[in-house]
Structures are given as structure tokens and as C-alpha cells.
Amino acid sequence: MPSFDIVSKVDLQEIDNAINQTRKEIDQRFDFKGTHNEINLEKDAIVLLGADDYKLDAVIDVLKGKLVRRNVSPKCLDYGKKEPASGGAVRQRVAIVQGVSTEKGKEIIKFIKETKLKVQAQIMDDQVRVSGKKIDDLQEVIQAVKGHDFDIELQFVNMRA
Template identity: 40%
Template sequence: MAKENSFDVVSLVDMQEVDNAFQQAKKELSQRYDLKDSGSKIELDKQKHEMLVEAPSDFVANQVIDIVSSKLVKRGIDLGAVKWGEVQSISGGNVSRKGNIISGIDKDTLTKINKDLKALKLKIKTQIEGDKLRVTSASRDTLQDVIAHLKSEDFGQPLQFVNYR
């Protein structure tokens, strides 16, 4: 019997790196000449995986989001892992935007990935395990084809491939 090879499809975000990027963005926000006295602020809730940006206008809020995004990219966090909500008006004419950090793959996306892989008609077995998808095959080349296919598709969040054996 041939040895089975497998890997897991996951979507993980290193919250320590997000925190580091957040701290760098907060420091730049306090030092940048055009933003330092604007009344803008950012908050991070690590438990809820949420960021909150408050600013005096939509334009300034977008500038702050650009700063946060650039720091996340420098720290190796895929921007697809952050979903920014709509602009909300708050007191004093200020606006706020909430950003959710996606960690883990929800059931609907897992089912969509699973159906997409079944449509390839390759000799693979897939199994949903919590918030990850295990792909198994006798051929390593087949698994490489699956990884290449998943990288070319867009499922609305960044995917990583771990435990390749």
C-alpha cells in the first residue's frame, strides 16, 4: 500500500505580528506632522480580533487605514485577512471604521473550497476538521497541483498550507 501524503489548508493570522504592526502605526500616527493633532486614534482588541479607527473625516480615516495597512504588510500579514466595515458617523462630526481580522476558515468557505477541489476530479481525499481542511493523496505531485490551484483561486481570505507530509 502506498504511503498517504497530506497537508492542511488553514487561514491563520499571527496576532503578535498584528499587535507589533498596530504599535508601529500608533507611533507613526503620533509623530506624523499632518496627523499628529488631527484627533485621530486607533484601537486594537486582540481577544475580539478587531481594530477601530476614529478620525475627524473620512479622508483622514482612510489615511490612518493606509498607515495601518502598510505596517501590516511590512510585518508579513496579508491584507486580505482584514475586512474593513463601512464608515460610521460618531459624535462631534467624527467618523469611525471597524476592521475585523479574519483568523480561521468558516464552514461556508470550507465547503466552497471542498466543492472546488472535488470539481478538479483529482485522486484526492478531503476532510473538514474544525476550521481547517485536510487534503490527502498518494501522489505528492497531485498535492502540489492542489496547492497551485488553491493559490490561483480567491476565497475571500488568505490561505496557508501547513503540515505537509
């Protein structure tokens, strides 16, 4: 039976490249001179440190721009709350979202069922598998899901006929 998987994967190398470019731009920009600002990649998160709220927001804007240029959707980032750091600085932890959560999976499956196409969808670990008898139905599901905003970046992989 034909099927495909809906996944949410992020290229961590591209995120690392975007972070390095952001660091270079922050070091060169006039409005950051004389202030302490940092951006670091951890295992599954990015830690931002800004001299103040304005600087932190500027770092985030630069990072988003660099990510978009590298074809990484900003939807893969989940911003935590801003917390004070030493010396009046502000720190923010940004989680990198990988995989389709169970809640998002249920939302996607509900949406697919509302299309009234003859397909079955099920959650498998951190992805959603969609199967059906006709490839045309599967392609319609892909178009419908692409057209709907689920607040996460989705890819469609493993198309099997």
C-alpha cells in the same frame, strides 16, 4: 495516507507591531496634527477612529502598508461599516479573520474537486484537510489553490507523507 491542512491563521503579534508603528506615524505626520485619531487592538478586531472620513481612510492606508511590510496579508481584515462617533469623528471596526469559515471551506472543496485530481477534501473545524494516495497530487492541489483567489489568506500546514 498523505495529507495536509489548509488553514487561515494570522500572527497577532505582527498585527500588534503594525498597529504600534501606525500609531507612531500618525502622531508624527503633519496632516494629522491637531486632530484626534486612534487605532486600538481588541481581542479579535481593530477599532479605528478618525477625525473625519479622509483621516480614517488615511489611517487605514498607513495600517495596510505597515501590515504588508510585516508579511501580514490585508486579506485577513474584514472592514465593518463606518459609523459616526462623538465630535464629528468616524469610527470603523475591522475584524481580524482567523480560520476557514464553512462557506469558504465549501468553496475550496468545490474548487479542489473541479481539478479532477484523485484527492479527498473535508472540512475539519476551521480548516480543510486534503488527503490522497500520491504526494504529487497533493502538491498539485497546493499549487492550484495558491493560484486561485479565495479572498482570504491561506497557509498549507501539517504535510504528512
